[in-house]
Amino acid sequence: MSDKIKSDAVFGLARHYRFQWEEAQGGYVLLFPEGMIKLNGGAGEVIKRVDGKKTVGEIVADCKAAFPDVPDLEADVLAMLQLAHEKAWIALKE
Amino acid sequence: MSQQNNGALLNHPPKPFWLLAEITYRCPLHCAFCYNPTDYVTHTQNELTTEQWIQVLRDARKMGALQLGISGGEPLLRDDIEQIVAEAGSLGYYSNLITSGVGLTEKRIAEFKRGGLDHIQLSMHDITKDINNFITDTNTFELKKKVAAMIKEYDYPMVLNVVIHRYNIEHIGEILEMAEAIGADFVELANTQYYGWSLLNRAQLMPTREQLEKAEAITNKFRERVGNKMKVFFVVPDYYADRPKKCMNGWGEVFMIVTANGDVLPCHSARSLPGLEFPNVRENGLEWAWNESPAFNKYRGDDWMKEPCRSCPEKEKDLGGCRCQTYLLTGDAEGTDPVCSLSPTHDVILQAIEDAKNPQLAAQPILFRNDKNSQKIVAGELKDLVAPFHALP
Numbered sequence: 001m002s003d004k005i006k007s008d009a010v011f012g013l014a015r016h017y018r019f020q021w022e023e024a025q026g027g028y029v030l031l032f033p034e035g036m037i038k039l040n041g042g043a044g045e046v047i048k049r050v051d052g053k054k055t056v057g058e059i060v061a062d063c064k065a066a067f068p069d070v071p072d073l074e075a076d077v078l079a080m081l082q083l084a085h086e087k088a089w090i091a092l093k094e
Numbered sequence: 095m096s097q098q099n100n101g102a103l104l105n106h107p108p109k110p111f112w113l114l115a116e117i118t119y120r121c122p123l124h125c126a127f128c129y130n131p132t133d134y135v136t137h138t139q140n141e142l143t144t145e146q147w148i149q150v151l152r153d154a155r156k157m158g159a160l161q162l163g164i165s166g167g168e169p170l171l172r173d174d175i176e177q178i179v180a181e182a183g184s185l186g187y188y189s190n191l192i193t194s195g196v197g198l199t200e201k202r203i204a205e206f207k208r209g210g211l212d213h214i215q216l217s218m219h220d221i222t223k224d225i226n227n228f229i230t231d232t233n234t235f236e237l238k239k240k241v242a243a244m245i246k247e248y249d250y251p252m253v254l255n256v257v258i259h260r261y262n263i264e265h266i267g268e269i270l271e272m273a274e275a276i277g278a279d280f281v282e283l284a285n286t287q288y289y290g291w292s293l294l295n296r297a298q299l300m301p302t303r304e305q306l307e308k309a310e311a312i313t314n315k316f317r318e319r320v321g322n323k324m325k326v327f328f329v330v331p332d333y334y335a336d337r338p339k340k341c342m343n344g345w346g347e348v349f350m351i352v353t354a355n356g357d358v359l360p361c362h363s364a365r366s367l368p369g370l371e372f373p374n375v376r377e378n379g380l381e382w383a384w385n386e387s388p389a390f391n392k393y394r395g396d397d398w399m400k401e402p403c404r405s406c407p408e409k410e411k412d413l414g415g416c417r418c419q420t421y422l423l424t425g426d427a428e429g430t431d432p433v434c435s436l437s438p439t440h441d442v443i444l445q446a447i448e449d450a451k452n453p454q455l456a457a458q459p460i461l462f463r464n465d466k467n468s469q470k471i472v473a474g475e476l477k478d479l480v481a482p483f484h485a486l487p
């Protein structure tokens with residue numbers, strides 16, 4: 001489970017998880033049967049792009065394009081995907 | 095970077111992220127561990143209408159409510175759940191139907207799917223028909239299996255809730271295997287907490303520490319084997335902890351209940367507390383109830399605390415424990431939860447633990463949750479049973 005994230009891997013949200021913007025919380029949330037997780041700005045931006053179609057490489061490129069001024073973005077995005085995968089919020093698509 | 099479960103770590107002012115709609119107290123089951131109020135029978139004739147519930151959902155959503163539990167009693171006894179679910183779906187709630195399964199049909203589950211219900215939490219009781227039927231005082235064993243299959247077929251996450259007590263705790267390994275066999279995604283092993291009916295039946299229900307430790311070890315081993323495929327929550331019974339739980343994540347912090355008759359509560363059993371008048375949606379707006387009502391402000395924060403909690407370095411962690419439990423067991427709503435080993439009233443818990451070792455001596459006959467027993471309690475006929483617990487009528 002803690003393998004390195006490969007750049008051609010494709011992730012989708014885990015089954016039965018929902019991701020949405022919550023005005024009252026001023027952020028994105030992940031919802032699932034036994035709870036919810038409020039994502040901070042950066043985490044929300046990454047998970048938003050996890051759509052079961054884009055590869056990891058494309059997500060990184062997409063984030064870089066959206067936030068050109070942030071240094072070391074690639075490492076942050078990969079770390080976030082790794083964490084989300086370990087926690088089983090997202091799952092590999094075959 | 096992220097925050098976990100139940101909206102903990104939230105910023106002030108408090109918001110009711112979790113709304114529990116206890117939509118009816120009527121129930122075809124009669125579980126001995128039911129935490130519904132023992133006088134529930136006084137709230138079965140004056141339920142809110144469909145329109146009133148829809149208004150509640152709209153108002154709460156505006157206040158930030160996001161997670162919705164539809165529970166009871168048995169919510170499926172109302173024939174407007176489909177409408178309520180559809181409203182919740184269009185408002186963007188993450189909604190959960192908490193059910194015994196009685197009354198769930200193909201037609202209804204299809205309607206729930208269309209309406210946007212997110213998941214169904216099914217209660218299961220045991221792997222044996224005998225214990226299932228005994229503890230619920232009904233013949234529902236086969237039905238639960240059928241309902242579980244239906245939940246799967248409609249591609250709902252399979253969320254099982256198993257209340258654990260002395261009659262099923264030794265079967266915990268088999269219960270987990272059964273859950274695995276029917277494809278459960280989440281299993282909550284909820285050790286009985288003692289409120290309402292379960293408090294009256296405590297001497298019958300409470301397991302020993304040895305039983306509990308064994309059950310926890312079996313659960314951990316099972317978890318290791320199945321990994322992420324199935325999430326297993328083991329809700330520790332607080333009698334066997336030496337610190338109390340942070341009840342509802344804090345009084346009036348993230349959790350709001352609207353009951354069948356429209357009362358607005360910060361926790362399930364708050365109505366048992368003395369001297370509090372709870373708002374009701376027939377007369378008060380939800381916004382006022384949450385933000386302004388004296389009842390919701392009564393135990394917010396820690397101003398109300400006495401010693402030893404007041405100067406305790408751990409007070410942020412548990413906020414002194416559960417107000418209802420403290421009152422029910424000690425008669426003082428502002429005291430330290432007796433579960434805490436620092437509490438001057440901790441001996442009432444030690445006594446209950448002692449009694450669990452010798453259930454034959456301690457036990458009265460089990461009192462099932464049903465209308466007849468509830469009427470008797472309201473009429474004062476079961477005084478002897480009820481007397482040790484301060485708040486019951």
Ligand code: SF4
Binds near residue numbers: 121125127128130166
């Ligand atoms: S615990 Fe049992 S009796 Fe109580 S509401 Fe639930 S199903 Fe009904």
Ligand code: SF4
Binds near residue numbers: 338406408410412413
């Ligand atoms: S004394 Fe009160 S605040 Fe301190 S740990 Fe016990 S219950 Fe919590």
